[in-house]
Amino acid sequence: MVPPAAFLQAIEQAGKLERLAEVMMYHSFTALKAWDSAGIHVPHIGVNFAGPELSNPKLVEKIKWELDRFDLAPERLVVEVLETVVADASDDTITKNINDLSEL
Secondary structure (H helix, E strand, O other): OOOHHHHHHHHHHOOOHHHHHHHHHHHHHHHHHHHHHOOOOOOOEEEEOOHHHHOOOOHHHHHHHHHHHOOOOHHHEEEEOOHHHHHOOOOHHHHHHHHHHHHO
């Protein structure tokens, strides 16, 4: 097993962090829909977002689009945010995105 700290920095430096988030969300939502189709009750899934992703001003729009695409209610997605991301946030966009995701 490779802990996230060992690879996330390399992914961020390669400019692939946003793509990783898209792939993770896609596979998470695909799994959730498959479980629904199989009659397996999974109330929600958790997706982790790093600081750079949370500072994307279009993050909430992207998440709404993905939820619509998979026909999933927003309540089925739990966004996991580390306290350090919030504490280290000098960007108001992160705070706005967290608030907007909470309202969603």
